[in-house]
Amino acid sequence: MNVHSPRIPVADADLYPTRLPDGEAVIDRPDPVLWSDWSEDAPISRDDAEHYRDKGYLVRRDIFGADEISAMIEASQDLRDHGQAIRAEDLVTEPESDAVRTIFRLDEHSALFDRVSRDERMAGVASFLLGDDVYLHQSRLNYKPGFTGKEFYWHSDFETWHAEDGMPRARAVSASLLLTDNSSLNGPLMLIPGSQGVFVCTAGETPEANHETSLKRQEVGVPSPDILTELAAKAGVDHVAGPAGTVIFFDCNTLHGSNGNITPDPRSNAFFVYNAVSNAIRSPFAAPKARPAYLANRGAPKPIRPVSGRIGG
Amino acid sequence: MNVHSPRIPVADADLYPTRLPDGEAVIDRPDPVLWSDWSEDAPISRDDAEHYRDKGYLVRRDIFGADEISAMIEASQDLRDHGQAIRAEDLVTEPESDAVRTIFRLDEHSALFDRVSRDERMAGVASFLLGDDVYLHQSRLNYKPGFTGKEFYWHSDFETWHAEDGMPRARAVSASLLLTDNSSLNGPLMLIPGSQGVFVCTAGETPEANHETSLKRQEVGVPSPDILTELAAKAGVDHVAGPAGTVIFFDCNTLHGSNGNITPDPRSNAFFVYNAVSNAIRSPFAAPKARPAYLANRGAPKPIRPVSGRIGG
Numbered sequence: 001m002n003v004h005s006p007r008i009p010v011a012d013a014d015l016y017p018t019r020l021p022d023g024e025a026v027i028d029r030p031d032p033v034l035w036s037d038w039s040e041d042a043p044i045s046r047d048d049a050e051h052y053r054d055k056g057y058l059v060r061r062d063i064f065g066a067d068e069i070s071a072m073i074e075a076s077q078d079l080r081d082h083g084q085a086i087r088a089e090d091l092v093t094e095p096e097s098d099a100v101r102t103i104f105r106l107d108e109h110s111a112l113f114d115r116v117s118r119d120e121r122m123a124g125v126a127s128f129l130l131g132d133d134v135y136l137h138q139s140r141l142n143y144k145p146g147f148t149g150k151e152f153y154w155h156s157d158f159e160t161w162h163a164e165d166g167m168p169r170a171r172a173v174s175a176s177l178l179l180t181d182n183s184s185l186n187g188p189l190m191l192i193p194g195s196q197g198v199f200v201c202t203a204g205e206t207p208e209a210n211h212e213t214s215l216k217r218q219e220v221g222v223p224s225p226d227i228l229t230e231l232a233a234k235a236g237v238d239h240v241a242g243p244a245g246t247v248i249f250f251d252c253n254t255l256h257g258s259n260g261n262i263t264p265d266p267r268s269n270a271f272f273v274y275n276a277v278s279n280a281i282r283s284p285f286a287a288p289k290a291r292p293a294y295l296a297n298r299g300a301p302k303p304i305r306p307v308s309g310r311i312g313g
Numbered sequence: 314m315n316v317h318s319p320r321i322p323v324a325d326a327d328l329y330p331t332r333l334p335d336g337e338a339v340i341d342r343p344d345p346v347l348w349s350d351w352s353e354d355a356p357i358s359r360d361d362a363e364h365y366r367d368k369g370y371l372v373r374r375d376i377f378g379a380d381e382i383s384a385m386i387e388a389s390q391d392l393r394d395h396g397q398a399i400r401a402e403d404l405v406t407e408p409e410s411d412a413v414r415t416i417f418r419l420d421e422h423s424a425l426f427d428r429v430s431r432d433e434r435m436a437g438v439a440s441f442l443l444g445d446d447v448y449l450h451q452s453r454l455n456y457k458p459g460f461t462g463k464e465f466y467w468h469s470d471f472e473t474w475h476a477e478d479g480m481p482r483a484r485a486v487s488a489s490l491l492l493t494d495n496s497s498l499n500g501p502l503m504l505i506p507g508s509q510g511v512f513v514c515t516a517g518e519t520p521e522a523n524h525e526t527s528l529k530r531q532e533v534g535v536p537s538p539d540i541l542t543e544l545a546a547k548a549g550v551d552h553v554a555g556p557a558g559t560v561i562f563f564d565c566n567t568l569h570g571s572n573g574n575i576t577p578d579p580r581s582n583a584f585f586v587y588n589a590v591s592n593a594i595r596s597p598f599a600a601p602k603a604r605p606a607y608l609a610n611r612g613a614p615k616p617i618r619p620v621s622g623r624i625g626g
Contacts, residue, residue: 146538190576259498263545
């Protein structure tokens with residue numbers, strides 16, 4: 001694997017200043033998006049690698065078999081049915097009910113999803129995109145019910161991971177594995193293609209224990225409507241529709257969000273954040289206190305050795 | 314024009330009981346949806362007439378010229394820019410700002426939209442669908458901004474018009490004229506095809522002055538998730554995407570709603586409710602007091618004589 005040298009030397013300097021008291025700013029991203037040169041050995045096509053580099057995301061369809069997808073859906077249903085067995089700190093419920101919305105540390109709560117996270121179709125691709133061994137920074141199961149699924153406003157995950165978790169560089173990738181069919185109407189993932197190339201240094205200081213409310217509704221660390229309008233004017237807003245089993249890899253800095261959903265169709269996915277082992281987190285760059293471990297794995301990075309073979313069964 | 318005889322005699326009986334204290338019920342609609350037999354003289358094709366009858370709505374594209382659409386957009390912008398000149402009772406603003414969300418009695422506030430409402434492409438089609446002369450029961454300009462556009466939950470307009478305005482029969486049609494391009498992502502109109510064929514007698518009594526909150530968020534008079542799931546299971550959920558100038562006619566009883574919208578793209582439309590002159594409103598069937606005139610025209614029905622020719626200029 002040919003790995004890009006970072007364009008700038010690693011240093012303790014904060015390359016991504018954010019939560020600025022004096023208002024927002026937009027800077028060019030100092031890091032690459034795609035950290036490997038594509039070759040015949042790559043686990044994805046050249047077109048896919050370039051799509052990821054240029055648009056900040058990549059959709060992988062038909063990579064899992066029907067039996068594997070069934071096993072995942074069954075495991076996710078089982079986890080939600082037994083939400084009361086999950087430790088409270090790993091659980092987020094809907095604002096207006098007790099319905100399970102998120103289960104954190106999914107890999108610890110499910111042998112099957114642990115296996116999924118280490119699959120070469122997941123971790124192997126992440127490792128290629130980041131040009132390094134990878135480990136899990138975060139994992140979770142998301143469930144947005146029909147009728148009352150709430151919106152998730154535009155944000156860069158990296159902005160939060162940098163500010164509140166102490167992730168030094170934009171060298172992480174999220175993989176969202178759909179567990180329900182997604183249409184354009186039931187709150188699909190929307191992305192602003194190209195937005196991965198700039199870093200929006202957001203305005204406003206981080207409140208204490210921001211994560212206690214930001215997971216339900218993010219109010220700090222989000223770009224202004226003017227910046228969003230400008231970024232979306234370049235190439236519009238993309239969204240990903242597809243059947244269960246579809247996987248969306250998106251760069252940690254790609255601006256994304258989702259609309260609420262009044263349709264009867266719920267939306268569920270398993271979400272894995274892969275970070276480069278060379279990019280292990282430190283102290284938060286712009287928050288009074290680091291977020292808890294269920295949001296940001298603060299242990300010594302355990303590199304994943306990608307595994308092959310079928311899942312489940 | 315060949316007009317259907319209603320299947321049941323006109324009577325003072327309440328054919329559409331709703332706001333029931335003992336829980337919801339679903340009954341077959343006692344009235345036709347399409348009140349005219351199609352003939353060569355009809356203003357729409359046979360396919361369009363059958364689509365309206367079977368799905369409860371009809372999309373008309375390319376019926377207005379680019380210059381006409383420009384004139385309408387300009388007039389709507391002008392109205393919103395001068396919102397402070399509109400009498401307060403005709404104005405609804407966003408819950409969290411002063412931005413204009415709705416201007417009622419649009420035909421009274423704008424000569425151009427008055428003309429639009431009387432156009433044969435609007436009133437002429439409505440008259441065919443309802444098999445009668447028509448008058449305006451309600452008209453309004455809607456504007457849903459980008460980023461913060463709120464959802465509108467599933468409802469039948471007729472349920473409210475019957476319960477709170479005293480509209481006796483399901484013999485009215487709405488025409489939504491798009492003034493912005495609509496995609497599947499910026500809160501387009503969603504409809505449950507086939508739902509026009511049943512009437513959901515909703516549960517719960519109507520509070521005093523319900524309209525003061527129901528226009529921002531409807532909480533009474535909406536079907537339960539179970540009923541919605543059952544109705545949507547038959548033919549799914551449709552939505553209408555299209556450029557400005559597209560017109561959606563939908564039966565007064567078709568269940569519809571729209572998702573919130575975090576995209577930068579606003580959504581705006583002019584909305585005209587045509588009622589059959591034979592269906593003039595009376596006292597509310599299930600509310601303590603009739604809603605105000607800006608929501609329900611209580612004057613003697615003034616039949617519209619559809620006009621031809623170009624709009625604006």
